[in-house]
Amino acid sequence: MNPYLQKPGRNINWTWVLIIVGLMALYNQHLIKTDPENTYPNRIRRALRLWWNPAGTELEKHLIGKGIRCQDPDLLYQKVAGATVVIQTHGGMGSGVFIGPRLIVTADHVVDGKNLTILLPQLENDALAKPGRRMGVGSVSRVKGLDLAFVTTRHAHPSWLNLEGDLQSVSDMMIVGHPKGKYYSLQKARIKKKELMSVSEYVIFKDNEIFFGNSGGAMVNCNGNLVGVVSMMTDFQNSRLKEGVGINANTIQKYAPNSKWR
Numbered sequence: 001m002n003p004y005l006q007k008p009g010r011n012i013n014w015t016w017v018l019i020i021v022g023l024m025a026l027y028n029q030h031l032i033k034t035d036p037e038n039t040y041p042n043r044i045r046r047a048l049r050l051w052w053n054p055a056g057t058e059l060e061k062h063l064i065g066k067g068i069r070c071q072d073p074d075l076l077y078q079k080v081a082g083a084t085v086v087i088q089t090h091g092g093m094g095s096g097v098f099i100g101p102r103l104i105v106t107a108d109h110v111v112d113g114k115n116l117t118i119l120l121p122q123l124e125n126d127a128l129a130k131p132g133r134r135m136g137v138g139s140v141s142r143v144k145g146l147d148l149a150f151v152t153t154r155h156a157h158p159s160w161l162n163l164e165g166d167l168q169s170v171s172d173m174m175i176v177g178h179p180k181g182k183y184y185s186l187q188k189a190r191i192k193k194k195e196l197m198s199v200s201e202y203v204i205f206k207d208n209e210i211f212f213g214n215s216g217g218a219m220v221n222c223n224g225n226l227v228g229v230v231s232m233m234t235d236f237q238n239s240r241l242k243e244g245v246g247i248n249a250n251t252i253q254k255y256a257p258n259s260k261w262r
Contacts, residue, residue, distance in 0.1 A: 135153050
């Protein structure tokens with residue numbers, strides 16, 4: 001057959017295909033270092049999760065993790081998101097959580113920058129919380145040797161979380177943060193090495209997708225009490241070894257500023 005009479009569009013230019021695949025692979029390597037939970041494999045897994053178990057509401061798309069056992073995760077989300085703030089600095093972004101009308105607890109590295117900005121939560125019509133209006137910052141205090149800091153605000157906020165006093169009773173918990181500052185997500189986590197919480201400043205957790213922007217986010221039990229705040233993720237490139245590290249509620253209580261801010 002005359003090659004000039006072939007139908008158009010039937011030939012595949014494999015050179016361009018290989019170039020595109022190569023560029024995607026390079027970008028995925030970049031994401032592993034900068035945004036590990038949004039690599040292409042993780043995006044595909046989340047898409048498959050929603051395909052097998054479709055979300056009934058917009059909020060359910062952001063309830064991440066299998067088998068959330070809390071009786072009413074929607075109400076839990078609204079309670080915790082209502083006390084969770086976005087913290088922006090000149091060099092980055094993270095989360096923080098009110099533990100009193102004028103007192104926010106967060107991770108120290110979240111406030112390690114200039115021009116600190118606090119954005120309050122705003123509940124939308126779709127029941128999702130998103131970053132809203134600004135709140136004035138009063139002062140910042142850091143705990144030496146720990147990834148822990150406290151921010152006092154100029155004005156009072158009506159929603160805050162109580163610290164959990166019985167950490168040994170907590171097995172599963174939820175984490176509220178805001179990936180990329182676009183919305184607040186609710187994610188399941190499982191506490192590991194629970195006995196260490198009574199003798200150390202930390203809480204270790206697994207089975208969780210920690211996004212960049214969740215540092216300083218609230219770690220809560222099903223009652224909405226604060227178990228800790230997110231600090232970091234270790235070995236995030238290895239799914240079997242990956243563990244989350246947070247600062248537990250006992251430590252937050254120990255170093256929290258005077259009660260006049262609370």
